[in-house]
Amino acid sequence: MDQFALEAIERIAASPRAPYETITVNRLTPIIGAEVAGVDLSRDLPERQLAEVRRAFLENHVLVFRDQVLTTEQHKRFGRLFGTLRALPVEDIDGDDPELVVIKATKASRFVAGDTWHSDGTADPAPSLGSMLYITETPEIGTGGDTLFANMHLAYDMLSPAMKAFLEGLTAIHDGAIPWQGYTPPHELPKTEHPMVVRHPETGRKLLFVNSGFTSHVVQLSRTESRTLLDMLFGMIAREQALTCRVRWAPGTLVFWDNRCTQHHAVWDYYPFSRYGERVTILGERPAA
Numbered sequence: 001m002d003q004f005a006l007e008a009i010e011r012i013a014a015s016p017r018a019p020y021e022t023i024t025v026n027r028l029t030p031i032i033g034a035e036v037a038g039v040d041l042s043r044d045l046p047e048r049q050l051a052e053v054r055r056a057f058l059e060n061h062v063l064v065f066r067d068q069v070l071t072t073e074q075h076k077r078f079g080r081l082f083g084t085l086r087a088l089p090v091e092d093i094d095g096d097d098p099e100l101v102v103i104k105a106t107k108a109s110r111f112v113a114g115d116t117w118h119s120d121g122t123a124d125p126a127p128s129l130g131s132m133l134y135i136t137e138t139p140e141i142g143t144g145g146d147t148l149f150a151n152m153h154l155a156y157d158m159l160s161p162a163m164k165a166f167l168e169g170l171t172a173i174h175d176g177a178i179p180w181q182g183y184t185p186p187h188e189l190p191k192t193e194h195p196m197v198v199r200h201p202e203t204g205r206k207l208l209f210v211n212s213g214f215t216s217h218v219v220q221l222s223r224t225e226s227r228t229l230l231d232m233l234f235g236m237i238a239r240e241q242a243l244t245c246r247v248r249w250a251p252g253t254l255v256f257w258d259n260r261c262t263q264h265h266a267v268w269d270y271y272p273f274s275r276y277g278e279r280v281t282i283l284g285e286r287p288a289a
């Protein structure tokens with residue numbers, strides 16, 4: 001790792017954190033992710049506990065809650081504590097509930113949701129705040145189907161000052177048609193221009209805001225320049241393990257991630273076995289430079 005990266009990691013790892021009183025928070029890495037214990041998501045969270053969950057979310061970006069037994073309504077109620085749930089267009093609904101995305105892979109699957117680095121909904125003018133995936137079935141073989149998460153604050157911080165300055169003035173197109181390549185989409189898909197470097201709306205921290213799942217090109221560059229720049233950035237996200245944490249699921253695990261400053265990659269390494277979960281997505285706001 002070069003000096004810019006090492007210094008950026010040291011800064012994040014050393015940032016002070018106040019202790020928690022109503023929950024236990026065990027970090028997955030110094031940079032991203034934490035397991036949270038002492039919370040029963042099927043019940044109303046006491047105010048102090050909810051405040052600590054909110055703080056843990058902003059500090060760690062990805063929270064893992066184990067051994068939860070939730071109805072769909074309890075799952076949604078936890079989601080609504082953070083904002084309005086996104087209702088999908090009627091053609092996208094895989095069950096009868098527009099607020100629930102079914103994440104399902106079986107022997108019959110020919111692709112699975114999210115098996116590339118991406119952040120949910122960045123082609124929308126106001127991409128999502130976060131997603132909560134509740135997994136109830138993991139591959140019968142007892143392994144596989146993990147999800148990787150990467151910290152986009154660190155991805156930005158790792159860049160050289162010259163590259164940061166170059167990216168600051170640029171914008172990129174996020175195109176909802178990219179995941180549909182080779183298929184006919186069921187309806188018109190969103191396409192939005194966002195700055196390449198934005199600030200987290202709650203913490204004000206800068207982050208890199210492009211992802212290989214949705215970003216098609218950089219508006220101000222030639223086609224070749226744009227492809228080269230995006231490939232460099234996507235390559236860094238795919239290659240740099242220091243950006244990431246890895247979540248191993250068990251039935252009853254709920255993971256809540258911040259789509260504003262992370263990307264994720266669902267690893268489809270368990271074919272022909274099955275995996276099942278349900279996701280709610282919380283609406284966010286337009287990212288600002």
Ligand code: SIN
Nearest residue numbers: 103113114146147266
């Ligand atoms: C997704 O929301 O992209 C799917 C994540 C997963 O299946 O782990």
